Amino acid sequence: MRVTEVQEHYDIVLIGGGLVGASFACGLAHALAGQGVRILVTEAIESLQASPSFDARSTALSYGSRQIYDELGLWNELSTYATAIERIHVSDRGHFGAVRIDRDEMNVEALGYVVENRHLGLVLNGALEQAQEIDYLCPARISNLTPTAEGYTVQVLGQNDSVSTIHADLVVLADGGKSALSQSLGITSAVTRYEQSAIIANVAFADSHCGVAYERFTDSGPVAVLPLSTLAGDNRGALIWTVAAQEAAEIVALPEEEFLSRLQERFGHRLGIFTKCGARGTYPLSLSVAREQIRPGLVLLGNVAHSLHPVAGQGLNLALRDAQALSASLANAQQQRQPLGSMAVLQEYVRRQKSDQEATIDFSHYMTRLFSTNHPALVWARKFGLFSIDLIPVFKRGFARQAMGLAQRAIQRA
Ligand SMILES: Cc1cc2nc3c(=O)[nH]c(=O)nc-3n(C[C@H](O)[C@H](O)[C@H](O)COP(=O)(O)OP(=O)(O)OC[C@H]3O[C@@H](n4cnc5c(N)ncnc54)[C@H](O)[C@@H]3O)c2cc1C
Known part of the structure; x- marks a missing residue:
């Protein structure tokens, strides 16, 4: 519930x-409904669009995240803004080998969902404002x-320079x-x-994406185009194009036509010709882990x-x-009348999430390293990796479950 005084x-x-x-x-x-726990949420920026979280980006929510929002009663509303990922296509520019993952193979309704961040913001803030x-x-x-x-x-520090202490x-x-x-x-990372x-940008292209999320690795880093809903007849996708840091300013400032032609050369023609690009x-990019x-x-x-x-x-x-x-650890502590800020409670949370955090951070770090290089040994490794993931069902399933956020949810529930 929105308040003006604390x-x-x-x-x-x-x-x-x-x-x-x-x-x-x-x-x-x-998790704490009806338990009399007093909670304050503070956010520095009033406008949703101005907040770093709710800018022009889109987010690929894993199937596991959909389940979490479902449990919170938010998925119904979020789903009206979500585009389902029916297939994932991972390839390597200039090399053979690709991984194709299909929702039918994984026995799920969708492999994940793409939602524009401003829509996530609308739904989450609406829920926050209503939570008693x-x-x-x-x-x-x-x-x-x-x-x-x-x-x-x-x-x-509140409105009109008011200062309060809590x-x-x-x-x-x-x-x-x-x-x-x-x-x-003094917390370092x-x-x-x-x-x-x-x-990042929203882009339009000639052919329908047919629910496919494309991830294409190149020697300067990956290019992803995630499926978005059509708008005014345009086939749309969310572009995440990784480039060398020193080239970013030049590429982002290119006139639209040149920008799209450079993108076409990196991404290829799987979606036909790129026709438009938004803001x-x-x-x-860095990996930062708090100590x-x-x-x-x-x-x-x-973050x-x-x-x-x-x-x-x-x-x-x-x-x-x-x-x-963390919500589950705090609800547990509250039921057992343990102080919510005690190290025993917080350590229990860290213990629950340690292996998930380590596995996920390693997965994303090594994918980045492996797929952003021209080193011959690593080119061979990723070529072999993509082939073997695609050909050997057990590898493919493991890869897909990691990407879908299901491997960790299964561990959490065990
Ligand atoms: C290009 C890109 C694409 C991405 N795509 C994906 C994806 O597809 N899937 C995925 O899972 N993740 C993705 N991510 C990661 C995801 O966006 C981040 O994990 C997420 O935005 C982190 O949110 P956050 O709330 O921790 O931080 P932030 O988004 O930075 O939010 C922090 C909030 O705290 C507020 N704040 C700051 N200081 C104060 C203060 N002193 N007092 C009060 N409020 C304060 C800020 O105003 C802000 O609203 C992507 C990231 C990038 C950069």
């Missing part, structure tokens, strides 16, 4: 109402966090990959810079905990599984 004490203060924060808040409201269990304060920037014996003191038993930090607050607490940038954006995800009274979630290369479309999908596990 109380002096909350059991949980969540900082950041981006894709991860808003999804976690909805899950928390669900949550006080939602926006715009409100948290300017300072100070640890105390019982949790944290949180300083809130006490929280547990702070959930979901303020994104550039988190000034985690830095102010292990960072691998890929020296690459992602160029373009660039994102420098601490928990402290007494504090837990990091989403502040781990930011991944978007090549395998795993960042939000992993964060949603983290969010679900």
Whole structure:
């Protein structure tokens, strides 16, 4: 529920109402419904479109993420904006070998779904504003966090330069990959810079995508085109084009015709001729993993905990599984009357998610390394890899389940 004033004490203060924060808040409201836990969510940016989470990008939600949103009662509305991925086609520019994964082979309705981030924002924010269990304060920037014996003191800068101080038993930090607050607490991250940038845009093309998500690897990095709904008769897709960091500014600024022709040369003609391109954006790419995800009274979630290369479309999908596990640990603790910010509770969450985080981070990191090089040994390895994944059913199933976010959901449930 939207509020303009805050109380002096909350059991949980969540900082950041981006894709991860808003999804976690909805899950928390669900998991702790009727238990009298007081929750505050603060988001610095009022306009959905201006928030980094809800920009012009699209997100490939795995089938596992669809199940999570389903459990939260949000999928019905989200599905009206979602385009189903019926097949995934992974290929290597200039080399033989491709992986083709079909929804029928995997026995699912869809391998995943593509949703434009602004639509995710509309649905998640609508749910946040309606959740009775949550006080939602926006715009409100948290300017300072100070640890105390019982949790944290949180300083809130609200509208008209108002300043308030809140006490929280547990702070959930979901303020994104550039988190000034985690830095102010001395939390450092292990960072691998890929020296690459992602160029994103919505593009139109001559042929129907027929529900296929294309991922094409090139020597300068992968190009993905994810299926989107048609608009005004245009066949549309969401482009994520990885280029060398030093080339990004030049490519993104090319006149539309030249941009599309450069893209055509990289991607090929599987979708016919590229005809149009919407607003373009660039994102420098790195893998960043926080060296601490928990402290007494504090837990990091989403990009502040781990930011991944978007090549395998795993960042939000992993964060949603983290969010679900954290909600379950907190609901469990609340039932057993354990303090929500205690290390025992937070360590239990970390234990639940450790292997999922490690497997997902490795999957996306090694895919990036393997598929962004011209080194002959690695070219051979990926050629062999794509062939063997496609030919050997057990490899293919494993690859597909990882991409669909189902391998980890099965472990979580075990
Ligand atoms: C090009 C690209 C494509 C991607 N595609 C996919 C994909 O297909 N599938 C997938 O799973 N993932 C994908 N990802 C990853 C996904 O977008 C991220 O994992 C996700 O956006 C992270 O969300 P977040 O909420 O952690 O951070 P953010 O989106 O950065 O949100 C943080 C929020 O916190 C707020 N905030 C910051 N500081 C404060 C403060 N002091 N007080 C209050 N509020 C504050 C900000 O305003 C913001 O709204 C992609 C990423 C990129 C770059």
